[in-house]
Amino acid sequence: MPAIFTFFVMFLFWTALSGKFDGFHLGMGIFSSGLVAWLSHDLLFEGHTKKLAPTLVEIACFLRYLVWLFGQIVLANFHIAGLALSLHPRKHLEPHIIKFKTSLKTDFARFVLANSITLTPGTVSVRIEEDTFYVHAITRRSSADLAGPGPGEMERWVAWVFEGGTR
Amino acid sequence: MIGFDILVILMMLTGLSFFVATTVGIIRFPDFYSRVHAAGKGDTLSTSLFLGGVIVYLLRDFSGDALLTAIKLLLIVFYIFIASPTATHAIVDAGYEFRVPYWTRTSDRTGKAGTDENGENKFYPEDLKG
Secondary structure, eight states: OHHHHHHHHHHHHHHHHHOOOSHHHHHHHHHHHHHHHHHHHHHHTTTOOOOHHHHHHHHHHHHHHHHHHHHHHHHHHHHHHHHHHSSOHHHHOOOEEEEEEOOOOSHHHHHHHHHHHHHSTTEEEEEEETTEEEEEESSHHHHHHHHSSSOOHHHHHHHHHHHOOOO | OHHHHHHHHHHHHHHHHHHHHHHHHHHHSSSHHHHHHHHHHHHHHHHHHHHHHHHHHHHHSOOHHHHHHHHHHHHHHHHHHHHHHHHHHHHHHHHHHTTOOOOOHHHHHHSOTTOOTTSOOOOSHHHHOO
C-alpha cells in the first residue's frame, strides 16, 4: 500500500517536471517511478500508522495551519525589516536565549514546531533536547509567544493539527 | 489585464523591498546570530512574493506550458520553505557547537560577549539548567 502511494507521488512529480505527455516519456516515467517506489517504498510514509480518512483530515488541518503561519511570517517580517531599517538597530535589539518545555509528544509535531519557529523571523530554534526547546530570539517581542506560561499560540496550533488538542 | 500587471508589479516590489531590508539587516546587525536571523528568514517571504509575481504573470495568458512552469515555480517555493529553516538551523547549531558568543546590549558596554545583565553567560544548556 505505501508503495502504491509512493508510486503516484513520484509519477505526478515526473509528469510535472517533464511536461511531455507522449507514450515514450510517460512510459519512462512509469518505469522510473515504479523502480523508485519498489526500492524506497518504506521511506516516504515511514512510521505512518493512521488510516486514510484521519490522514486527509490531518492534511486539511495542516493547510489551515499553513495559512495562519504565513500570516505570522508576514507580520514578523515587517518587524525584522523595521529593525533593520531603523536608525539605531542596536538600541532596539535584545538578543537572548529562551528555553521552554513542550507538551508535544511525537517527533514529527516537534519537527514542525521547530521549523515553524525558525520560519517566523526573529526566532531560531537552536536545539531540542528531549522535550526542551532552546530558541534564540532577537527581541522580547519575537519571543513573547513562546516564553509565556503554558504552551504558546503556535504550539497549540501544532497540537491541534497533529495531536487533537484545542487551539 | 491592467489589474494583473499592477498585482505583479506590487508583488515583485514588496518582495524586492523585503530583500533590501534583509540585506541591510545582514550588514547592520551586531553579531553572528542576529545576522543569521536577517539572512535566513527574509528570503522565504521575499522569494515567495517574487516567484508569486512571476506565477501571476505567467498565468495571465493561460496555457498548458504556462501552467507547467507555474507548478515548477510553486515547487521551488515549497522547497525553499523546507530548506531555508533547515539551513538556518544548521548554521545556528554550528555556531552553538563552537560556542560563538552572542551579542547583548550589556556586552556592547562591557566588551564581554555573551553575558547578560548580571555579567553571566547564559547560553549553553548546562548554563541554563537550574
